[in-house]
Amino acid sequence: MYITQGLHRHLQARPHATAIRYLGRGITYAEFGDRVARLAGALKKLGVNSGDRVAMLSSNSLRYIEYYQAVPWADAVVNPVNYRWSAAEIIYSLDDSQTSVLLVDDNYKDLAQRIVAESKTVRVLIYAGDGDAPEGTLSYEQLIADNEPVEDARRGGDALLGIFYTGGTTGFPKGVMLSHNNVAFSSLASQQLGRCTASTRFLHSMPMFHLADFAAMVSLFSSGGTHVVLPAFSPQAVLEAIHNEKIDEILLAPTMIQMLLDWREATPVAQDYDLSSLARVGYGASPIPPALLERACTMFPKAGFVQGYGMTELAPVATCLTAEYHTPEHHISGKMYSAGKPYACVEVRIVDGQDREVPRGTVGEIVVRGPNVMLGYWNKPEATAEALRGGWMHTGDGGYMDEDGFLYVCDRLKDMIVSGGENVYSAEVETAIASHPAVAISAVIGIPSDRWGETVHAVVILKPGHVACADGIVAHCRERIAGYKVPRSVEFRDALPLSNVGKVLKTELRKPFWEGRRRGIS
Known part of the structure; x- marks a missing residue:
């Protein structure tokens, strides 16, 4: 290919x-x-x-x-x-x-x-x-x-x-080295799931240097649809393009969805945009809080939501949660908040530190094998050998698989917080915080503790016009998650440091707390 x-x-x-x-x-x-x-x-x-x-x-x-x-x-x-x-x-x-x-x-x-x-x-x-x-x-x-x-x-x-x-x-x-077969395979796998047709009008609002947008581009060329291009993402530009160009498919990071929702709710003129053409919303790059996903489904009631989980090294998708699982039924079952099942011809396992597959429901490292896996890292043979040991791409992500083969992503392993000997997955704490009615988004990190090694710290962004206090956030979490997972400290900010595709840069949040201290993550 x-x-x-x-x-x-x-x-x-x-x-x-x-x-x-x-x-x-x-x-x-x-x-x-x-x-x-x-x-x-x-x-x-x-x-x-x-x-x-x-x-x-x-x-x-x-x-x-x-x-x-x-x-x-x-x-x-x-x-x-x-x-x-x-x-x-x-x-x-x-x-x-x-x-x-x-x-x-x-x-x-x-x-x-x-x-x-x-x-x-x-x-x-x-x-x-x-x-x-x-x-x-x-x-x-x-x-x-x-x-x-x-x-x-x-x-x-x-x-x-x-x-x-x-x-x-x-x-x-x-430098992640990808072959033509790597990317072309991902395109065919997405086609098999019904993505992109000759009539598709796809909006490019993710940065084109990022593989997620390039992969979407390749899929669209395979089907013969129309590329509609925005120079850069902004909530107003995206909603105007959907209205003016009758966009029916878009790819967004969860933080972009958050910005769209907040801007539309705060801007009266935005209510006049006709968004009914949008038939499919792809999202990925990081886990999406359930409360945010529910708001997004309300904003685009005619759109089918599709999640892709992966990374650049996987060209870029390993699993997919298709639209039929974004329903009230699967909200109750919990599958709506999984990362779905593996792409065609892709194998996914959860393994322990010795690369042994763990029982279903047990958290371990997500590893992937298939035609989407990279050739290796440019000029880095040792890093390549470590990442691809045993023929499997070691993602560095923690997760588990249920009895039906659905993957649940818990956290980056390096973002896992070890407090008093207990493992705390920041994504679980962030999900609890996100259900607070005043919270727009949060980021949870581990900060130094002489007694516990690390304690849970939450950085919270509030919705426009809403108020909350640290004690209120803590009390809200205590009703939803185990006590050792509840934040011991909370700070409020106007914004979070983000990568080019909207991932929260937790390294930047951790930096002032760990300056001059030793920690086994970067």
């Missing part, structure tokens, strides 16, 4: 169908395919050879989607850059992967000048913006205009598709 197969299919069968809508303008599959083939020709003329790495530092755009198709078309390897990283982290990822060409848009053209000046490997900077190309850069649009289309190399199979760097918040990031 190769990643450009979907595009070829629709170039042949539906060349005049709309492929992409961006900033109110549409482009057909025929127009898009021609631009992709010309950009691939330009890259080859610039000296990009088979397997060379080509990076992009940009907000979401039509050109970003062209990049994802043109680079493999030119027989090269994609390296999408996390624009939230520091310059040092970006330069590290580019040099570590020996990236030679960098595409950059208007938002990051100044940063790119520093990157190119300090990078040891980047030799060509392409300006993928709308103005005149800055000095020292090549114009993206001029390259397309000046170059003839070339034949697709049809790079595929187990060949390297891309290096997707992950991490970077506690140290230098690791």
Whole structure:
């Protein structure tokens, strides 16, 4: 399999169908395919050879989607850059992967000048913006205009598709190597579950450098639907796009859903948006509090909710909780709050510290085996061997499986709190806190305790216009979870530190408490 197969299919069968809508303008599959083939020709003329790495530092755009198709078309390897990283982290990822060409848009053209000046490997900077190309850069649009289309190399199979760097918040990031087969398989598995058809209008609001959005992109090319692109996520932009573009599918992180709900409830004009076209809401990246999921189902009553659990190393999904389990019946059964069952052809186990499978209902580490599992970490053979020991991807997530094969994710193992010899999973405490009527979202961490080793600390964000006190939060939790799990301290904040896809950065929350102390997690 190769990643450009979907595009070829629709170039042949539906060349005049709309492929992409961006900033109110549409482009057909025929127009898009021609631009992709010309950009691939330009890259080859610039000296990009088979397997060379080509990076992009940009907000979401039509050109970003062209990049994802043109680079493999030119027989090269994609390296999408996390624009939230520091310059040092970006330069590290580019040099570590020996990236030679960098595409950059208007938002990051100044940063790119520093990157190119300090990078040891980047030799060509392409300006993928709308103005005149800055000095020292090549114009993206001029390259397309000046170059003839070339034949697709049809790079595929187990060949390297891309290096997707992950991490970077506690140290230098690791490059996850994914093959064409890895990502194409995930696309086919999602199709098997009914995701994306030729009539789908999918809204790209997650950052395109993130694998979750790229995987959705590949699925949409397989089906022939229409990509509707937002430059960046904002609650107003998303709701306006659903209203104006008649969006029927979207992918969001739980924190994004939270922001949508809060903004709509606080903004009278938002009630005028027609959201009835939305038929499917995909969510993932972190567990969703039950109270938030229930609010979201009320906001989008006609939409089927689908959860995907996985990670970049799994291209990116391992299990899926489909729409039929988001019902009152499965609210009662508890399956509505599971991560679902494994994708087709994917095996999932729960194991102990010696990699032995544990009994159903017992918490252990989630491990995964299947055609979606990464090739390994770029230039990190020891980390690869550790993660893939025994042929299974060790996720670092704690969870358990019920008798029906549904997976329940408890916590990142490194986020587990050990208090007085008892294991406390922060997600369980956060679920209890989330059911408080005044709470919008919370994050639970372990902080140092001379007596207990660690105690449970909650950082709470309140809903606009609501009030609560620390004692009230503690009392609310005490009615719902065991005493040793109840927060011993509570602080209120206006916002939580978030990653590029809306994951709470607990490392940042823990840092001031553990400065100068030894702790076995990072």
